[in-house]
Amino acid sequence: MDLNLTPTELGFRDQVRAWLAANVPADWEKHRTEDEMLARFEFLRDWQKKVFQAGWAGIAWPKEYGGRGATLMEQVIFTEEMARAGAPPLANVLGLMLIGPTIIAFGTDAQKKRFLPNILSADEIWCQGFSEPNAGSDLANVRTEAKLDGDHYVINGQKVWTSYGWAADWCALLTRSDPNSAKHKGLSYILVDMKSPGVEVRPLRQLTGESEFCELFFRDVRVPAENVLGQVGDGWNVALGTLMHERATLGAGMQVAFKRQFDRLVELSHTIQRNGHTAAEDPVMRQKLAQSFIEIEIMRLNQMRAITRINQKGVPGPEGSIQKIFWTELNQRFQQVAAELLGPYVQLTKGDRAIDDGGWAYSFLRTRGNTIEAGTSEIQRNIVGHFVLGLPKSY
């Protein structure tokens, strides 16, 4: 066991830290809270361009496609330092974390050259068209049809819960290319230009009040056959690669973000009154704060073990589901602790009386999505039960 960073990694960390200290936009907080969604997105796109130009985008991606060719550990260090510095997120998050790695794993050389550099530079924003009204947890039930017509596929169908659909230039679309197939067979993973005729995007308002999600409609959308990623009919395996990346990497920067939020909550606990003394002096709140600290710390340790495993095996495995169950449920408990500590103030979403510009109210509502997005907790437990513990398949 050796949890120290190597001298190279320490040098890399210091370099990242220095760059972030000099370059994180000072007015990010203002943009985050005051901008309309589209204006904020343009701000984040500019930020990613800046990150890309400085050579920090796609850290573990091959150099020939614009990446840095560095290690997974350095990718993790970068993600952590971003969170530690309170830096804005990168605009093309799905392209960077999910679709890019899938193109690297399954793409032809031409596809890699065509798509990867523009993911890094944020010139082309990506969304992921997986879920459908009747294919949620039962993702293999995908019905969106891709029918070969000469050298094109013609796409018809509907996708839902599509994050960044409103901003996306491209969509990684899971389709049924063989109409006579069922379930996991006969699916194809196709890269679709969102400006193609027949694509319609409708925003979907979520319980936080934002419209992060969209519904996508495809009516006779023609896509060149060369845009299939991986083998025709092998879309399930390609998509699975994406999902594993999603589960393995989604938590990386999250841990540092939780710790920052926790530190802020501790700060607040010294001023907020509870039962006739400060929350920091209240025995019940102290227990709850300590429990949140324990869980956030164990998330960090689990994360280190998961990264060690990925480094040894080369790919993320079904163990990623353990991580996903752990951090999503910890965040829900943590936000509840925060809500209890803030008391009536937690309700306030904006205005002078709202604590931290209503950020806690937002986090409280937003965390309900954690146990649903990227595979519900129930699906994650099915995966753990069957693929990790070897119990019989339940569905």
Place this chain on the structure above:
Amino acid sequence: MQFGLTETQTTLKNTVRKFLAAECPPAEVRKQMETETAFDAALWRKIAEQGWTGIIFPEEYGGFGMGMVEMAATLEEMGRALLPGPFSSTVLLAGSLVEAAGNDGQKKQYLGSICRGEAKATVALLEDSASWSRDAVQMKATGLTLNGRKLFVPDAAVADFLLVVARMDGDLAVFVVPSNAKGLRITNLPAMDATRKLYEVTFDNVAAELLAHGSHARAALDRALDIATVGLVAEMTGGMQRLLEITVEYAKTRKQFGRAIGEFQAVQHQCADMLVYTESSRSAAYYAAYAIQEGIPEARLAVSVAKAYASDAYREVGNRAIQVHGGMGFTWENDVHLFYRRAKASEVAYGDAAFHRERIAKVVVDGKVGSAEEEKVLATDAHG
């Protein structure tokens, strides 16, 4: 960065597993727990022959000179096998306390006999208040004479000597007392976990030898408790691992409604939760061991994180294991309750979750550093 066991550590862990599978199978655990002391001299001798009674102690005292991670790997296997008897009380608790509190001659005598497997020992700390805070110790030493009562002393009936924590001139002190000392009375406290016996020890003008006093004693006690706690959390992880294995196996074979109950998601999800608890405890246990080994400043915090989490986790894994086993899980014949009893005993040993959460709050909410003063004293002592 590498968060996992090295090849050598894995080999050690496998060796311990194989040894215990042969020497201490479940039938043997049951046999020993039915005895008065849950101690088997032949098994103890074999454990000592492996060198494990001196696992973390310097070679100059007859120890094995291994690190805390090796210790945790060994203890994980002991917890998995539910090894009965005084290993933890003798080696981790008493051994570490002698090492941290004693002078060279005392270490040669007391630690040496532990390392060589010649002596069993224990620590008498808790009193009527049942508090794991060292400040709660009330028992007084008048000169080198002890009077009073200690409770929850593990394995006292088989110990050859006891380390006793008492107050001398208002400050904490650690003494050593041979178990055949005049005025010493050891009475069994019948308890849930029959694999490790607990005792009440009374002192009636008992003559004692001083090991440490004042800040030195406080620091030594903190260190011994930290090491014993990490060992316990590793044991708890091993127990959880075994409960998970037993339960998954049962869920695969037990049939209802014409199929294995493990096919039902209600059962499958219980097992998935057990895995999350087990793996998270494992992460916390090995990190705490590593933190002590490396002497990193947050080591005490890491110990509390691990103990607080595992205290709740082991009990919860036990709850789920019994539930999945249904009626079988509620029987005496099934081994699940043996682990469940151990889980409860482990939960309250060295401070329960609430105790360690408060200790964490003192650091992360109040911003107070652990016991910097004592750490410094100990470091000076170790190097001087």
